[in-house]
Amino acid sequence: MNKESYEAVIGLEVHAQLLTKTKAYSSDIAEYGGDPNTHVSVVTLGHPGTLPVFNKRTAELAITMGLATHCKIREHNLFARKNYFYADLPKGYQITQDQTPICTEGYVEIGESRKEKRIGITRIHMEEDAGKSIHELDPYFTLIDLNRAGTPLIEIVSEPDLRSGEEAYEYLTEIRKLVRYLAICDGNMEEGSLRCDANISVRKKGASEFGVKVEVKNMNSIRNVKRAIDHEIERQIAAIENGETISQETRSFDAAAGTTFSMRSKEAAHDYRYFPEPDLPPLRIHAAMVEEIRSGMPALPKELQKRYEQELGLSTYDAALLTAEKSVVTYFEALIQHTTRYKAAANWILGPVREWLNAGARDMDDFPVAPAQLAALLALIDEGKLSFSAAAQQLLPVWVEEPDTAPDALAQKLNLIQETDEAFIEQLVDEALKAFPDKVAEYRNGKKGLIGLFMGEVMKRSKGKADPKVATALLQKKLEA
Amino acid sequence: MSFRYESLPVLQEQLRKQELSCREVVEHYVRQCHDHRHLNAMLEVFEEDALIQADRLDEKLRNDLPLGKLYGMVIAVKDVIVMKGKEATASSAILQGFESLFNATCIDRLLAEDAIIIGRTNCDEFAMGSSNETSIHGPVLNAADETKVPGGSSGGSAVAVQADLCMASLGTDTGGSIRQPASLTGTVGFKPTYGRISRYGLIAYASSFDQCGTFTRNAVDAAMLTEVMAGQDPHDATSSSQPVPDYAALLEPPAKLRIAWYPQTIDNGKLDPEVKQQFHDLLEKLKAAGHTVESVDFTYLDYLVPTYYVLTTAEASSNLSRFSGIHYGHRTEVTADVDEVISRSRSEGFGEEVKRRIMLGTFVLSSGYYDAYYTHAQKVRRIIRNETLDVLSRFDIIITPTTPTTAFAIGEKTTDPIEMYLADIYTVQAPIAGIPAISVPLHTHSNGLPYGMQLMAAPFREDLLLAVTDHLMQHFR
Numbered sequence: 001m002n003k004e005s006y007e008a009v010i011g012l013e014v015h016a017q018l019l020t021k022t023k024a025y026s027s028d029i030a031e032y033g034g035d036p037n038t039h040v041s042v043v044t045l046g047h048p049g050t051l052p053v054f055n056k057r058t059a060e061l062a063i064t065m066g067l068a069t070h071c072k073i074r075e076h077n078l079f080a081r082k083n084y085f086y087a088d089l090p091k092g093y094q095i096t097q098d099q100t101p102i103c104t105e106g107y108v109e110i111g112e113s114r115k116e117k118r119i120g121i122t123r124i125h126m127e128e129d130a131g132k133s134i135h136e137l138d139p140y141f142t143l144i145d146l147n148r149a150g151t152p153l154i155e156i157v158s159e160p161d162l163r164s165g166e167e168a169y170e171y172l173t174e175i176r177k178l179v180r181y182l183a184i185c186d187g188n189m190e191e192g193s194l195r196c197d198a199n200i201s202v203r204k205k206g207a208s209e210f211g212v213k214v215e216v217k218n219m220n221s222i223r224n225v226k227r228a229i230d231h232e233i234e235r236q237i238a239a240i241e242n243g244e245t246i247s248q249e250t251r252s253f254d255a256a257a258g259t260t261f262s263m264r265s266k267e268a269a270h271d272y273r274y275f276p277e278p279d280l281p282p283l284r285i286h287a288a289m290v291e292e293i294r295s296g297m298p299a300l301p302k303e304l305q306k307r308y309e310q311e312l313g314l315s316t317y318d319a320a321l322l323t324a325e326k327s328v329v330t331y332f333e334a335l336i337q338h339t340t341r342y343k344a345a346a347n348w349i350l351g352p353v354r355e356w357l358n359a360g361a362r363d364m365d366d367f368p369v370a371p372a373q374l375a376a377l378l379a380l381i382d383e384g385k386l387s388f389s390a391a392a393q394q395l396l397p398v399w400v401e402e403p404d405t406a407p408d409a410l411a412q413k414l415n416l417i418q419e420t421d422e423a424f425i426e427q428l429v430d431e432a433l434k435a436f437p438d439k440v441a442e443y444r445n446g447k448k449g450l451i452g453l454f455m456g457e458v459m460k461r462s463k464g465k466a467d468p469k470v471a472t473a474l475l476q477k478k479l480e481a
Numbered sequence: 482m483s484f485r486y487e488s489l490p491v492l493q494e495q496l497r498k499q500e501l502s503c504r505e506v507v508e509h510y511v512r513q514c515h516d517h518r519h520l521n522a523m524l525e526v527f528e529e530d531a532l533i534q535a536d537r538l539d540e541k542l543r544n545d546l547p548l549g550k551l552y553g554m555v556i557a558v559k560d561v562i563v564m565k566g567k568e569a570t571a572s573s574a575i576l577q578g579f580e581s582l583f584n585a586t587c588i589d590r591l592l593a594e595d596a597i598i599i600g601r602t603n604c605d606e607f608a609m610g611s612s613n614e615t616s617i618h619g620p621v622l623n624a625a626d627e628t629k630v631p632g633g634s635s636g637g638s639a640v641a642v643q644a645d646l647c648m649a650s651l652g653t654d655t656g657g658s659i660r661q662p663a664s665l666t667g668t669v670g671f672k673p674t675y676g677r678i679s680r681y682g683l684i685a686y687a688s689s690f691d692q693c694g695t696f697t698r699n700a701v702d703a704a705m706l707t708e709v710m711a712g713q714d715p716h717d718a719t720s721s722s723q724p725v726p727d728y729a730a731l732l733e734p735p736a737k738l739r740i741a742w743y744p745q746t747i748d749n750g751k752l753d754p755e756v757k758q759q760f761h762d763l764l765e766k767l768k769a770a771g772h773t774v775e776s777v778d779f780t781y782l783d784y785l786v787p788t789y790y791v792l793t794t795a796e797a798s799s800n801l802s803r804f805s806g807i808h809y810g811h812r813t814e815v816t817a818d819v820d821e822v823i824s825r826s827r828s829e830g831f832g833e834e835v836k837r838r839i840m841l842g843t844f845v846l847s848s849g850y851y852d853a854y855y856t857h858a859q860k861v862r863r864i865i866r867n868e869t870l871d872v873l874s875r876f877d878i879i880i881t882p883t884t885p886t887t888a889f890a891i892g893e894k895t896t897d898p899i900e901m902y903l904a905d906i907y908t909v910q911a912p913i914a915g916i917p918a919i920s921v922p923l924h925t926h927s928n929g930l931p932y933g934m935q936l937m938a939a940p941f942r943e944d945l946l947l948a949v950t951d952h953l954m955q956h957f958r
Contacts (some may be wrong), residue, residue: 042582046803048571049563049585049682053718083799083846087819092802142819144807273846275855278688278796280718 006240007205008233009213010162010198011122012225014175015153016185017129017193018061024128024152025052025095025280032191036145044150046090051279054079058152059102059283061184062126063293065154066103068178068300069121073290074102079277084270088131088144096127096155098274102285108178109302110170119171120159127153154184160199160210165229172196172222174302181301181326189221196225201246202236211236212246216260219253228253232260304329312342321350327364331371338375341382348374352392356400368403377407384467390416418467422474425458425466429474432457443479451475484509486648489554489702490729496542496553503535503542503553503597510555510599514646520622522631522640524560525568526600531555534597541595549595550709554702556591557641557650560601561608561684562693564588571684572616573606575804575811575830585682586717587651587693587710594709599647602637606832607801608658608686610634611901612894615834620891623666625930629888632662635696639666642696649706650696655686656789657883657908659694660920660935664883667922667931668696669950671703674940675915676721678707679714685800687793688719690912700951703919704728707943723941734948738772740764741876743779746907753886756932759924760882763934766957777872777879781865786902788865789909791845791858798842804830837898862913869914873939878949880936881907883920887930911937919946921953 023030026043043050059077066073080098106121131149133142156175162168176194179185187194196219201211216232219225231253236246251260299307301323308319322332328349335345353367353374360366377395380386385408386395399410411417432454433440443450451472458471484506486492495501514526538552563569563581570576588598605615613621613636621636623629624644631640635652639662642650652659654672663670672694680691693710697703711725742764747757768774806812806826813825831839845854872879885904894901911918917940920933934953938946 045808047582047809048569048576048579048684048803049581049583051681051717051719053716081799083802085802085805085820085823087805087807087823090803090808092805093799271848273799273843273848273851275795275799275846275851278719279685 003234003237005205006202006233006237007207008163008229009160009201009203009210010164010168010229011160012156012158012162012168012171013197013199014156014158014172015195016065016156016175016179016187018058018152018154018185019183020055020057020061020152022055022057023150024055024058024126026150027053028150030151031147032186032193034147036143037147039147040149044090044146046092052095052277054280054283055152058126059285060289060293061152062102062124062154063285063290064182064297065156065179065184066106066124067290067294067297068182069103069106069108069124069156071103071106071121071124073285074100074104075285075287076100077102077283077285079280079283080274081277082127082272082274084272086130086133087142088133088146088149090131090146090149094128094130095277095280096274097125101125108171108174110167110174117161117167119161119167122157122159124154124156127155129153160201165226165233168198168229169222169226172225176222177301177324181323181329182297183326192220195220196222198225198229198232200229200232200236202233202240211240212248214246214248214260215250217250217252217263220255224253224255227255227258228260231258235260298326298329301329308342308346312336312346314342314346318346318350322346325364331364331367334371335374338372339378341375341378344378344382345375348378352396356396368400370403373403373407380407380411384469385417386411387416387418387468390418390464416465418465422470425462425470426474428458428461428466429454429471429478431461432475433478440479451479454479486645486698488699489551489648489705492553492648499542503538504532506553506555507531507535507597507599510647513644514600517624517644517646520624520627520640520644520646521603521619522621522637522644522646523557523599524570524572524601524603524618524637527567527598531597531599534592534595538595538597549593550705551591552595554596554706555599555648556596556706557599557602557638557647558588559604559608559635559638559650559652561604561653561686562588562651563682563684564598564601567601569684570617571607572604572618573804573830573832573835574617575806575827576809577617577811579810581682583682585693586679586714588682590710591706596709602635602641602650604637604652605634605658606835607684607797608634608653608655608691609797609834609838611657611661611904612889612891613637613662614891614895615832617832622891623888623930625667626888628890629930630665630891630893632665632884632888634658634662635670636662638696639663639668639670642666642668642698648698649702652694652696653683653686654692654694654908654912655690655793656905656912659696660883660908660911660918660933661905663696663920663922664933664935665888665931667925667933669699669703669922669954670883670920670933671695671697671707671943671946671950672911672918673707673711673943674721674917675912676719677723677917677941677943678710679712679717679720681714681716681720685796687796688800689796690789690793692912700732700947700954701729703950704732704947707947711943721941726944728944728947731944732948732951734945734952735877736771738767738878738949739876740767740772740774741777741872741879742774743782743879743881744776745779745782746881749885749906751885751903751906752882753926755926756882756885756887756924760934763923763957764880770956775876777876779868779872781861781868782906784861784865785909785913786905788858788861789905789913790841790902791854792862792913794838794842795846795855795858796842798839798846801831801835801839806830834898865910866914869910869916869937870939873916873937877942877945878936878938880934883907883933883935887926887928887932907935916940917943917946919950921950923953923958 101123103124131146612630638650643666811830
């Protein structure tokens with residue numbers, strides 16, 4: 001037997017911390033960081049007599065994610081209590097949704113546009129986060145920070161439609177793209193604002209029954225999710241091949257070793273004793289509210305990506321990169337209002353502009369040049385007034401310091417305008433050919449690579465300002481003559 | 482000073498005429514509390530705070546400044562309603578020494594209308610009990626017979642009014658915790674509609690049943706207090722947005738009442754024969770006065786107490802999870818891992834009755850039993866509510882005795898919790914259905930002990946209950 005005869009079945013549970021101003025059930029601010037236990041009122045602390053009050057923004061963001069993933073939105077929602085004891089869970093229960101998740105039966109698409117695969121979304125429900133237990137700061141005590149306690153989350157549960165670590169990687173990338181794009185969550189897996197657990201089983205190809213599933217936790221990057229799944233698939237296949245049975249359990253990923261280890265067995269699993277939260281009335285989501293949210297949503301990255309490929313003629317790769325972030329899309333959309341040089345526009349955003357952003361760890365919103373101005377620069381380059389490299393290497397660094405200057409004026413000032421006058425360039429070409437008669441002979445004998453030498457000579461004589469297109473054409477004409 | 486309290490309107494008239502000062506009134510009650518310490522009704526007397534508030538009000542009176550609706554009213558508060566800077570123990574060892582950081586909404590509203598809070602009252606631990614015997618602070622004595630219980634769980638609040646330690650007191654009612662002790666102490670015990678008064682600041686027992694209410698000497702005081710405390714609260718999502726009427730101005734009942742009663746609850750071996758006789762006599766008198774009185778079948782009588790205990794213990798098992806010893810309250814001295822610390826702190830901090838209800842509630846919510854108990858009880862609750870509302874669509878009032886007997890002896894029922902639970906038969910229907918109910922002190926038994934009759938009305942008909950109570954107390958006592 002080899003592993004090719006097996007198939008993996010994977011479902012992901014993704015928790016996304018919502019970008020609301022206040023917590024899910026109190027008016028305490030919901031913000032990452034802050035001095036420990038400073039974003040806590042008596043409600044967050046679970047003091048006797050306190051009651052939750054639902055933050056409507058939580059539902060709005062959950063619905064936004066539901067619409068982005070083609071879910072049905074539930075009209076009649078109940079909240080439920082999930083009961084368990086833990087030091088960083090002050091009430092002794094988490095307010096969540098059990099039988100009536102706000103969004104159900106949706107999907108996201110992964111893969112290239114020509115061979116897309118739909119991954120089903122079983123449900124999205126709203127819940128609150130717990131605080132943090134900090135074990136490493138004090139040798140004797142566990143310290144508790146409740147700033148995070150009560151911050152709103154959505155849990156996005158996929159169908160077991162994923163078949164490999166690679167697909168899980170693509171799915172999670174798509175989910176993160178969506179939550180960032182729609183300002184639902186900042187998508188930071190390292191800080192834990194986006195968290196993922198994986199349910200993994202393997203079975204013989206063609207089998208109709210699922211194998212025994214194992215839950216894997218503690219994967220703090222998308223790459224680690226893929227690594228953990230790949231490892232877990234191999235581990236389970238090897239175990240079955242060795243005649244062992246897979247036991248239903250929860251395992252943890254060890255990023256350093258790239259392996260998983262057992263945390264607890266199914267028998268040790270909690271009985272959470274879910275029941276309807278009596279402190280919160282049912283939440284009714286009216287169709288009008290859903291429509292209002294829908295109409296306020298931007299075009300989604302997948303739709304834009306298709307449009308960029310099909311209507312603007314961009315490559316799949318470029319279209320995917322352009323749509324990865326909302327701020328980039330916003331800029332690009334503005335840019336193409338001012339130019340039809342779509343390919344050049346994409347190249348600029350994904351090339352020189354992105355390099356400038358990366359160099360300063362900046363966001364697209366930090367790019368100071370107005371889209372109309374950048375479009376004007378694209379036109380200058382296209383007309384041959386300025387070379388791409390001069391624009392990227394010499395003009396741009398100056399331009400970001402004085403973004404209000406028009407690109408042609410700046411190019412003039414920096415002395416970067418190319419000479420396109422054919423008579424002038426022809427004179428330089430003639431001078432270059434005269435200076436190297438032996439090389440001209442060699443060229444004519446077939447050493448075509450020497451054109452670079454003549455080109456360099458022309459450039460030198462023009463102090464770099466000759467339009468290379470014009471110069472090349474003239475050189476070729478004279479040498480071939 | 483010889484001072485005898487009658488009602489708030491009378492007192493406020495006396496204060497206005499400066500026949501009395503608020504300071505004199507507060508000093509009187511502080512003395513009363515001191516002289517009756519052996520009743521164990523008051524856990525703490527806020528002498529200093531009450532005198533400061535009294536002086537502030539006297540100053541306002543002297544200067545003819547505007548006064549709140551409850552000015553001069555001296556009120557005691559059950560120790561499950563939290564007050565800023567005051568200890569809040571719920572009569573449990575697990576909260577000994579815990580001070581609240583905030584006021585319950587009802588307390589804020591009382592203070593805003595110039596009431597004077599005189600102290601905290603004893604009660605059953607976490608409001609679980611019908612005799613005030615589960616309190617960590619010890620039992621409260623019934624002032625009518627000090628060998629008897631005052632009822633519970635709001636036993637201290639009931640006795641505080643009964644023994645004239647205050648003018649009125651606040652209690653909470655989950656299954657009868659206001660009405661039953663009111664009956665056993667001869668006071669007016671009023672539980673408004675679920676959601677009428679904010680629960681913010683009530684230490685929760687069973688969230689979908691709990692309601693704050695009052696002990697008073699008469700209907701008008703209950704009306705004035707309820708009007709001030711009632712109304713929507715942004716801190717309590719289950720509080721009602723129904724407008725709050727001026728109950729005290731509506732104390733005139735309809736000339737012809739339609740009154741329903743349940744024969745099954747009366748032809749019942751558990752009911753004291755004398756209470757039964759008085760109940761029938763009262764029905765006859767009401768008929769004679771021209772009211773319609775009809776017997777109505779109530780199919781689900783046997784399901785009331787089980788439904789109540791399944792649902793309230795389920796909610797309680799979750800509500801009391803926050804008392805873990807980790808964040809506040811009692812923590813075990815034993816050093817151990819987190820699970821062990823929580824488990825020991827709770828084992829040490831909770832009393833027997835509370836543990837019994839947490840265990841019951843945990844059981845009925847556990848997987849494999851959930852549908853048989855919790856889901857089933859939820860359905861039965863809906864049926865009981867519908868049937869009750871159906872009766873109340875045809876009648877103004879449902880009348881029952883409040884309690885099957887007068888006050889029992891301290892220690893008499895503590896060994897038999899089932900017997901104790903069954904005594905709740907008359908009082909659990911109202912909180913199961915979410916409707917308002919009141920115990921009216923109409924009778925004194927030949928054994929010398931008081932007992933009350935209970936009235937129930939449709940949701941948000943507090944006005945009707947208070948008007949009928951006022952009428953009965955004036956004409957049928």
